[in-house]
Amino acid sequence: MNPNELSAATFPKTNLTILQDKSSFCFxxxxxxxxxxxxxKSNDKVIDLGTGTGIIPLLMAKTSRASHFMALEIQKESAQIAIMNVEKNHLKEKISVINGDIKSVRELFVPECADIVTSNPPYAKANSARKNQNEAKNIARHEILCSLEDVVSAASYLLKSNGSFFMIHRPDRLSEIFNMLSKYRLEPKTLRLVQPFSDSAPTMVLIESRKNARQEIKILPTLVIYKAQGEYSDSVNKIYMNL
Structure with a gap:
């Protein structure tokens, strides 16, 4: 992998530059x-499961007061780019990248070592159609190397009691997601649907669940991504303005 062949995405307000390989999976x-x-919260310890090139901990290291982030990624090349991104943005004191398997969290981490776990896991099941010829993209999009249960089980193992697991996924798998969260003692607490346009069906869902919490769920207003074709909504523009 030649660093000079990587493209860069920039976030001006936080002075963040993120390298990625366009021939592979981009955030x-x-x-x-x-x-x-x-x-x-201040001084929280955060673990990101399936970090890719480190986008989520990199953004959060610039916008939150967490004490440390651990970023787990199974694909060696993506983990190498994540390490480069951490070094390029002078965040070695805040982010540690680990090249490892979600299914091996019990060998990689001690139990209940995190206050927060995040994950943007593969959305599609391994046997679903429309696979890409690029294997790295297949792994990122399909449950080839890890399943939803692997991710939820890992989050539960890593979280302290009352710690929170934040995940983005697809609404058509909500029933399965809720069942899996319940199986691993993670109670859904906050949910937000995301839809491309105001008149279209949701295509993503943001979920916060909390370990060993009581039953109660808050539904946030739906987030609309675009107000016109190619033009972000005011809500999404506000998110990017803070980055």
Missing amino acids: GIDAVLLADFTRV
């Missing part, structure tokens, strides 16, 4: 929305 608006949705 999308879902990662930005999840970073904005995640609530972090």
Whole structure:
């Protein structure tokens, strides 16, 4: 991998530059929305599962007061780019990148070591159609190397009691998501649907769940991404303005 062949995305307000390989999987608006949705208190320890090139911890390291981030990524090349991004943005004191498997969290981390866990996991099941010829993109989009249960189980293992798991996923899997969260003692607390336009159906859902919490869920107003084709809504523009 030649660093000179990587493209760069910039976030001017936070002076953040994120390198990524366009021939592989690049981050999308879902990662930005999840970073904005995640609530972090001062000195929290955060673990991001399936970090890719580190987009979520990189954004949150600039916008939150968390004490430290650990970013777990199974694909070696993506983990290498994440390390480069951490170094390029002078965040080595705040972010540690680990090249490892979500299914091996019990060997990589001690239990209940995190206040917050985040994940933008693969949305599609392994046997779903429309796979890309690029294997890195397939792994990022389809549950080839980890399932929803692997992600939720890992989050529960890592979280302290009353710690929060923030995830973005697809609304058509909400029933499965709720069942899996319940299985691993994670209670849904906040939900926000995301739809492309005001008159279209939701395509994403942001979910906060809390470990060992009582039953009560707050539904936030739906987030609309575009007010016209190619033009972000005021809500999304406000999110980007803070980055």
